[in-house]
Amino acid sequence: GCGSSGDSASADEQVVIYTNADPEAQDAFKHALDSNGFEGKYVMQAFGTSELGGKLMAEGTNIEADLITMSTYYIDSAQKENKMFADLTFDAKTLQETPSYYKPTTGQFGAIFVNTEVLQKENLPMPKSIKDLTNPVYKDKISLPDIMGSSTSWLLAQAVFDAYGEQEGAAILKQLEANAGPHMEKSGSGPLKKVKAGEVAVGFGLRHQGLMEEQKGLPIKVVDPTEGNFFLTEGVAVINKADSKKKELAMKMAECIVKNSRQELLKFYPMALYEGETVDKTFEPAYPKQYKEALTVDLLKKHQQLIKG
Amino acid sequence: MLELKHIVKKYDEKVILNDISLTVEDGEIISILGPSGGGKTTLLNVILGITPLSGGQLLYKGEDLSRVPMQKRGFNIVFQDYALFPNLTAYQNIVYGLRNKPGIATKEEVADLIRLLDLQDHVDKRISQLSGGQKQRVALARTLVMKPKILLLDEPLSALDGVIKESIKERIRTIAKQYHLTTIIVTHDPEEALTLSHRVLILNGGKIAQFDTPDNIIHAPKDDFIKKFILSQLQIKRDNIYKLFEPGAMPAARQAQ
Amino acid sequence: MLELKHIVKKYDEKVILNDISLTVEDGEIISILGPSGGGKTTLLNVILGITPLSGGQLLYKGEDLSRVPMQKRGFNIVFQDYALFPNLTAYQNIVYGLRNKPGIATKEEVADLIRLLDLQDHVDKRISQLSGGQKQRVALARTLVMKPKILLLDEPLSALDGVIKESIKERIRTIAKQYHLTTIIVTHDPEEALTLSHRVLILNGGKIAQFDTPDNIIHAPKDDFIKKFILSQLQIKRDNIYKLFEPGAMPAARQAQ
Amino acid sequence: MSLRNSFAVSGLEAFITVVLAFVLAYGLHYTKLPEKFKSVVQILIILPMFLPTLTYGFAVIYSLGKQGLITQIIGHQLFSIYGFWGLLISYVIYTLPPAFVLLYNAFKYVDKHFIIVSQIMGDSPLRTFYITSVRPMIGTIAAAFILSFFLSFTDFGIPASIGGQYTVVATQLYMVMMGAVPDFQSGSAIAVIMLIPSIVAVWLLRFTERFNFRYNKISTFELADDKVRDGFFAAVYVVVIAAIFAIFAIMFIVPFIKSWPYQVVFTTETLQRILSDRSIETVYTNSVMVAAATAVIGTVLAYMAALVNARSQLPGVCKMLMDACAMVTNTVPGMVLGVAFLFAFTGSPIQNTFIIIILLNSVREFTTPYLMIQASLSKINMSWETTGALMGDSWLKTIFRVIIPNTMSTVFQMLSYIFIQAMVTISAIIFVTGARTMVMTTKITQAQYFEKYDEVFVLSLLIFLTNIIVKVIFDYLSSHDDIVLHVKQKFQSIFGKEAKRQNAGLEDLPERI
């Protein structure tokens, strides 16, 4: 418990939360907050990752939000640039070490998904690995996110670089790009969109998103690539604002989110982040894997360089 | 010879021209006179062929033109607003039609016409640089180059200065005579109509009020409308001018001093 | 008494008005006559104060108005295109200025004016429903309500029919007399100028060609320009009309038959 | 490379759009098709303008894509929609309405009398067409070309969704500024490069100005009956409108289908689910409020600017500056403008308020209303201000009593134009909306991130319906501006003394001075 008492606050006193999380994760946050006495004391506003990233970079501590949830490598670089987050005043035992200014909320794996109907119609083999997709039979039948446009693509790059090394990996990724042709997407959700619309047979994206469509009964199937399911984490951080009362309240909410929403989040994002968490085996990816280096913006830039030359 | 037989023109069941019958001889100058909205422009448009007839017949030299399209009738018009192409020079406007019918007028004929209309000094000007009278003459030249069988003029003089007006009237008369050109002129100035033309057609409410020589209209007006509309205007003018030329007879001048 | 002393007006070094000096008595009607581009409108604008002087002085009742802005001079104008406000009715146009200067005219005076200009039946109409002559009178009324010290009119009659023209001329004369109003009228019709006004100012190329009574202009024209420009126009007109009323004397008519 | 692609596709697109818009506008002025038909056609052609631009890419994928509606009806895909051809088609759909509106209005100021002059001079139909329609419109044609070119040159939404391998400079800008690693510095460098064509545009406009001429007056005349001509144009209209409908029809179908294209079952469930979200109501109200405020403020701004340009004695430099401003706001990518606002107003009191959104929208939508009102201000009587001054008005008073009432019909057009644009624009305001200032379009962008296409379509339809209603109301007001006058007079005669004086005359005036 991190409960707090009292009635809903006036708009001025409400904590503003900016988030780039999916609606399912937003719901989990809300449920955690509402059932612990924060109902009516916050407003939550969702943004696209890029817009929120832009706002963090441009506005610094002037940002309207008191609390954010965001991809952690973004939080890192925003902190580096603007020194804008407060040290967290609570503790929670994470499986991996994290900086003092954020705690992870979700871990999101990358995976391949296929449109089984299209696959059948086009008479294509079921892919097993990312490398399989370099096969010319998939020419113009696969959709991938672009490393310049979306961090989802980084999960693909990590898997390839990890399995085949930088040189061969770059070559494979170039081949993949050529195979995807017109279906290189600027946004991370683009490939799934294409697969859903039946425009392509195979795509790469966030695993849980594909899983959700699969569960809805669409002809979509998630395939864990043998190179491994790499992951990105999202986390929660508190803006270091002058208004200490609100900062305090925001801090309490951050704690509440970390401590009370994980149960629900694990259903959508089956990845253990904190000590003592367990994941339903049926939802767990087949080859969970972590990149050998720390995921920083500089590493992302390096990978972009390797791929785009 | 142009014959109009029981011409009727309606716009949406509203009768604008009502049973107009008349004959115009070759080389004759006809003025159409009448109050605003009387149907003058409409009659011109009917003859030219811009607007289709609702009834009646139009014959030229015995040939029925009622269904012949405008382009094939061989008549031509000078609009009240001249409708000169603003992007072309005066000269380019004058010879505009020659591009389509190169043989219709020789270079000398065009030069003659320009001289006759006293436009030598203005041929290279843009339309916006011309005075009203000059525009009028360019429009006339552009139409005459096409050697129309019948020349139609819609209020050709109303915007002009007294002196220029007289010279243009003179030129219209000369040209009509020289080319033996049937000319039909719309105007609302009785003095103009009566001094310029061989016969005057007075339209009122879409009907012919009188179609006669100026002489007869003045001395034998057919009805009260003609007397009031035409003659009273002229008489006022006459009185004004008589007084001006009578020494010491100016009432206004006397009052002031 | 309005005095112009050596008025000069230039546009970009081009001299439009060149050393104009004259005196206008209170209650006098003056016409400004001259060829197109002669500077008539410019002179009116200078008196009204729309456009600043380049040189010279303008005095009214001895007071120097040369630098006084238009609004403070107390003169008023009726533009050639009337400039009526189409979003208001005729009546609203007429009383437009009263909102700014409520005391300037009484209800009876406005009613009188409307009666004098024969506008009773038209006060509730929209501007677009008025004929040209009616618009003209509404514009006149709107200006007269302001009781200007001097009334300026730019070509007030050129767009009007002969019959309406005479009635408006009559009204201008009546009003000028009734209100003892100094009136300055621009026109290009000599007949109009000479029959309407006490004195006529003839401008040519920005200079005064003659400023005199109609009588003197007709019988003692100062130079060739006046003779040619003014008198020949009138003589042509006179001849036209003489001929019209002389039975059987119409050359055009004779030629045709 | 991407710059060359941008020029190629935007240039060709603008060319096609202008030709098509010209034909459509020409037909409405030069045929004898029934007036009712014409007025319906006129609205249908601009329908896409009422939808957020974000939806164009979707509409194309869901209609012409592999599983698209048209593809399914025809049975096979007509052509690959990714890359050049998809972009071309979407851009044409996107920019046709504004180009059409521009040309359609300009045709009103062409003197139709010249058709007769040309015919009677023996011109061939082609030459008649050239001399009476093309030649007088060259200036506007250039303006329409520039407008169309920049709309597609600076748009990133369409290429982001169907550009494929065909990279254009706008998506590059998008990826640099909003990609995996936002880099505003390199972004602004690209933005500056993207501004270069606007210099060319200003030059082109100045150059074609030489070809402009004004007719002394605009006369209309009775067109000849010509069944072939009218039939041809009627066919063109039917085809174009059918094409627009075919592409957008999907937007009206998806919200009522369980899951397109896999479970094609009619259901209002989607609709109910999305509309029952309480936040939609707030966001919708916000949107309408912002659009209405933008319409008012944008109209006032444009009106004032045009007054300066068309009816003030200010030096020519001011007027040129005004024109340049109008041109440039039109050629800056919305995203760049949004980021500029983000940086400029960070830490200022208007950050995260509706004011900043309204301000940004007003700047973004400045050009067209400015051009609209400028045209009508320069046409109305130039002596009114002088007359007003002589009647004792101050300049402002004349503006309010005379100039504004007489341009009311254009003002209504401006209001509805800005309102509609403010309802549909996305790229600029996405950076400046805050937690309490969300509007529909930003909501749509989010729905898109989260793959909720049915929601995208439902919200778009809501915007669409709102825009239609606004358009119809303002069109009516615009063509009946005397009604407004009448209502105003009625109100004044019911309330207050002031009104009585103005309306009934002089009851309250003192009897004598």
Ligand SMILES: Nc1ncnc2c1ncn2[C@@H]1O[C@H](COP(=O)(O)OP(=O)(O)OP(=O)(O)O)[C@@H](O)[C@H]1O
């Ligand atoms: N296209 C049209 N449709 C309907 N009515 C028309 C049309 N053209 C003219 N009219 C009507 O026909 C009548 C005659 O018009 P017309 O232009 O022939 O008059 P007019 O004698 O030339 O008048 P004015 O001296 O004012 O030019 C008018 O009442 C006019 O309103």
Ligand SMILES: Nc1ncnc2c1ncn2[C@@H]1O[C@H](COP(=O)(O)OP(=O)(O)OP(=O)(O)O)[C@@H](O)[C@H]1O
């Ligand atoms: N604003 C201006 N700038 C430059 N020149 C001007 C301006 N206004 C008038 N002029 C010039 O001044 C001269 C006199 O013009 P004005 O309008 O006074 O002539 P006008 O006698 O009224 O002629 P009209 O009978 O044609 O109305 C003309 O040559 C005209 O071109």
Ligand SMILES: [Mg+2]
């Ligand atoms: Mg007419």
Ligand SMILES: [Mg+2]
């Ligand atoms: Mg003048």
